[in-house]
Amino acid sequence: MIDFIGKKRWLFFISWILVIIGILALTISQIQLGTPLQLGIDFKGGTSMTLQFSPEVEQSQLREEMAELGYDEARIQDAGEGNFIVYTREIAPEEARGLAEKLGADLDSQVEIIDYYLVSGTVAGATARNAVIAVVIAAVAMLFYIVWAFRRMPKPFRWGTCAVIALIHNVFIIVGIFSLLGWLAGLAIDALFITALLAVVGYSINNTVVVFDRIRENVSRHIRTDFAETVNDSLIETMGRCLNTALTTFFVLLALLLFGGATIHYFVLVLLLGVIIGTYDSLCFSGQLLVVWEKREWRELLPFTRKTA
Amino acid sequence: MRRRNVYLLIFILVLFGFALWSIVPLDRNVFGREGLRLGLDLAGGSYLVYQADLSGIEPGTEDEIMKGVKDVIERRINALGITESTVQIQQQAGEYNIVIQIPGIADIEKAKEMVGLFTVLEFREQDSEGNWIPATGTVNGEELTLSSRYFKENTDVVADSYGKPLLIFEWDETGAQLSKQITTRLLGKQLAIFLGDNLVTAPKVDSVVEDKGQIEGMASYDEALELSRLLNAGRIDVPLGRWVDAEFQPSIPLYERTVDATLGQDSIQKSIMAAGIGIVLLVIFMILYYRLPGLVACLSLGVYGAVLLAIFKLVPITVTLPGVAGFVVSLGMAVDANVLIFERTKEELRAGRSLAAAVEAGVSRAWSAIRDSNITTFIACIILIWLGGELGARMVSGFAITLFIGVALSMFTAIVVTRTFLRLIVGSRVTTDPAAYGVTRSQIVRNTK
Numbered sequence: 001m002i003d004f005i006g007k008k009r010w011l012f013f014i015s016w017i018l019v020i021i022g023i024l025a026l027t028i029s030q031i032q033l034g035t036p037l038q039l040g041i042d043f044k045g046g047t048s049m050t051l052q053f054s055p056e057v058e059q060s061q062l063r064e065e066m067a068e069l070g071y072d073e074a075r076i077q078d079a080g081e082g083n084f085i086v087y088t089r090e091i092a093p094e095e096a097r098g099l100a101e102k103l104g105a106d107l108d109s110q111v112e113i114i115d116y117y118l119v120s121g122t123v124a125g126a127t128a129r130n131a132v133i134a135v136v137i138a139a140v141a142m143l144f145y146i147v148w149a150f151r152r153m154p155k156p157f158r159w160g161t162c163a164v165i166a167l168i169h170n171v172f173i174i175v176g177i178f179s180l181l182g183w184l185a186g187l188a189i190d191a192l193f194i195t196a197l198l199a200v201v202g203y204s205i206n207n208t209v210v211v212f213d214r215i216r217e218n219v220s221r222h223i224r225t226d227f228a229e230t231v232n233d234s235l236i237e238t239m240g241r242c243l244n245t246a247l248t249t250f251f252v253l254l255a256l257l258l259f260g261g262a263t264i265h266y267f268v269l270v271l272l273l274g275v276i277i278g279t280y281d282s283l284c285f286s287g288q289l290l291v292v293w294e295k296r297e298w299r300e301l302l303p304f305t306r307k308t309a
Numbered sequence: 310m311r312r313r314n315v316y317l318l319i320f321i322l323v324l325f326g327f328a329l330w331s332i333v334p335l336d337r338n339v340f341g342r343e344g345l346r347l348g349l350d351l352a353g354g355s356y357l358v359y360q361a362d363l364s365g366i367e368p369g370t371e372d373e374i375m376k377g378v379k380d381v382i383e384r385r386i387n388a389l390g391i392t393e394s395t396v397q398i399q400q401q402a403g404e405y406n407i408v409i410q411i412p413g414i415a416d417i418e419k420a421k422e423m424v425g426l427f428t429v430l431e432f433r434e435q436d437s438e439g440n441w442i443p444a445t446g447t448v449n450g451e452e453l454t455l456s457s458r459y460f461k462e463n464t465d466v467v468a469d470s471y472g473k474p475l476l477i478f479e480w481d482e483t484g485a486q487l488s489k490q491i492t493t494r495l496l497g498k499q500l501a502i503f504l505g506d507n508l509v510t511a512p513k514v515d516s517v518v519e520d521k522g523q524i525e526g527m528a529s530y531d532e533a534l535e536l537s538r539l540l541n542a543g544r545i546d547v548p549l550g551r552w553v554d555a556e557f558q559p560s561i562p563l564y565e566r567t568v569d570a571t572l573g574q575d576s577i578q579k580s581i582m583a584a585g586i587g588i589v590l591l592v593i594f595m596i597l598y599y600r601l602p603g604l605v606a607c608l609s610l611g612v613y614g615a616v617l618l619a620i621f622k623l624v625p626i627t628v629t630l631p632g633v634a635g636f637v638v639s640l641g642m643a644v645d646a647n648v649l650i651f652e653r654t655k656e657e658l659r660a661g662r663s664l665a666a667a668v669e670a671g672v673s674r675a676w677s678a679i680r681d682s683n684i685t686t687f688i689a690c691i692i693l694i695w696l697g698g699e700l701g702a703r704m705v706s707g708f709a710i711t712l713f714i715g716v717a718l719s720m721f722t723a724i725v726v727t728r729t730f731l732r733l734i735v736g737s738r739v740t741t742d743p744a745a746y747g748v749t750r751s752q753i754v755r756n757t758k
Contacts, residue, residue, distance in 0.1 A: 052569075093417050093565070114569035116417065118562070120551050134696035141688045149681045195631055195693070195708045199638055202689035202712070206642065206682040210649065213678040241645075241652040248594060248648070249641030252587030256637060259583040264576075264630050271638065 022176020
């Protein structure tokens with residue numbers, strides 16, 4: 001018998017560590033790079049191009065050459081098989097073609113622009129703002145639905161709030177990880193990232209609701225009188241389902257990550273992280289939060305405090 | 310009860326057969342749909358977004374004017390024999406955008422030419438210092454610049470006596486009045502014709518021109534023909550370009566994107582292979598873990614996949630890379646609905662229920678979880694679709710639409726297809742051994758009540 005509820009201090013501790021790593025990454029990135037997250041061209045405007053080199057060249061060579069040609073601010077990402085994704089300030093298609101030709105001549109390689117994408121800086125700011133608005137609206141809408149779906153429970157508002165807090169916890173951890181990746185590996189977030197993040201929102205709320213549904217059922221069957229025990233039973237009962245669903249989705253995503261090509265690499269990575277964290281949260285976070293609220297054991301949330309008697 | 314299941318089975322088989330018939334082979338023409346419609350990221354092509362400068366038009370007529378612009382661009386692209394291009398009007402934060410997608414044309418300059426944003430021939434005269442300034446006249450008290458806006462849409466190209474191309478045109482009513490005023494004023498002087506900023510020709514005016522004229526100086530016959538075709542497709546009444554702060558930059562797109570077809574091909578192949586590997590793993594896992602129901606789940610996922618593809622093809626829904634990802638996530642949720650049912654069924658079996666009762670209880674108990682969890686996903690999808698439209702980020706809506714359809718269909722396959730299959734198997738007494746359902750006899754609690 002696994003004691004999910006008794007171990008909740010430790011589980012909250014793990015969540016705290018992940019959240020704190022996120023906060024640290026965002027802060028360090030803010031201090032060192034002036035931005036908490038590396039923003040892609042969807043959010044700040046610019047050009048991204050996928051350049052195909054044959055024969056292949058080294059990333060360092062390309063970086064040097066770009067700097068020499070006056071594009072020292074360019075970010076370069078290796079997409080494998082001689083392909084590089086280059087992010088620069090806004091450059092028109094003609095200039096891009098000229099650049100590709102010069103690079104080809106200097107690096108002794110055939111260069112082709114196989115993907116060219118330009119976003120005007122003026123709309124990019126609005127994109128970022130709308131994304132945040134959408135996440136907030138989605139969270140509020142889901143909160144209302146859960147409150148409604150659990151209206152027969154005492155204090156349905158709690159269920160909705162716990163689910164949404166768990167959701168924010170997941171999103172924050174993923175954003176933290178990408179801030180870290182942005183700081184360490186120059187990874188920038190784009191519209192695809194936001195899409196993936198919202199998919200994670202959908203997936204993890206889905207998971208949490210399945211667990212809550214079981215708690216709801218067990219509460220109305222009055223098998224046990226203690227709420228914490230009821231929640232623990234429910235977690236154990238849904239664990240098989242949670243793990244199996246996560247595992248099946250995980251298989252498909254892992255295959256996409258390993259063999260799916262560079263274009264969707266980070267997109268799939270976000271989804272994969274989302275599945276892991278979404279599963280973790282429904283078994284180890286949201287239910288526990290519900291118990292803490294029910295018992296008003298707020299100290300349990302913080303590690304290394306004296307146990308509430 | 311039995312009878313109803315047989316009917317449901319027939320319905321499922323007919324649906325599955327119809328879905329298979331409409332998607333195999335993929336490029337077969339069914340109800341006028343040829344193959345799956347692939348997005349630019351998969352098929353290669355160009356994507357352009359322009360903002361319109363509507364400052365010069367009467368408030369309240371924006372919708373009508375933008376629709377006109379859209380029609381003209383569509384006609385221009387279609388005149389080149391390119392099908393499957395899409396032109397859409399999008400409203401974003403009070404601005405009107407025109408979103409143009411041209412599959413198969415990976416050269417963005419070519420794409421821009423096709424859209425022909427710059428195709429206005431302007432007539433100019435020289436001021437006292439020899440600079441070319443727009444030639445204007447007054448019609449109904451309004452000062453207007455003479456340009457190809459006032460051509461009738463019946464221009465043509467003929468060869469002159471030296472074999473050089475001549476573009477012949479007729480003025481409409483306003484054009485005729487303007488032309489008369491201007492050529493009267495400029496008799497004996499030069500009247501230049503500019504295409505964008507390029508001087509095409511600058512002949513001397515030797516008579517008053519009122520109803521029609523001809524333009525020489527075109528570089529080639531083909532170029533003249535293309536120009537004539539664009540002029541005949543109609544005119545774009547408002548400047549297209551982008552706003553930077555409060556200043557309008559004409560002809561520069563807000564977004565532009567081109568994808569080489571080979572990259573698209575590569576992405577398709579890789580994604581299909583990856584999805585294939587993932588699905589094989591999933592099938593193996595489901596059968597090993599859930600045994601007979603696992604097999605049932607795989608069959609119902611087969612129905613799910615075929616119907617989903619058929620929907621994509623017949624609606625049609627453009628398949629993009631994010632769409633493929635949406636498909637994967639919805640596949641996960643389709644599996645989830647089955648897993649929920651099976652886990653419940655197993656529990657009921659362990660509690661000592663009969664097979665038939667366990668399946669019924671499994672489905673009905675799982676329903677509230679399937680319903681509530683999927684509705685929350687629907688809510689997220691609807692907001693994503695809205696966000697995608699608002700942002701002009703089509704890939705976001707592409708993902709969300711796929712996910713939405715996938716989740717809706719997954720509820721159907723779990724509740725209708727899986728349940729019918731399970732009921733029929735249980736009813737047919739193929740096997741009554743709980744081990745086939747992944748429950749060993751020792752786990753079963755003897756019902757002593």
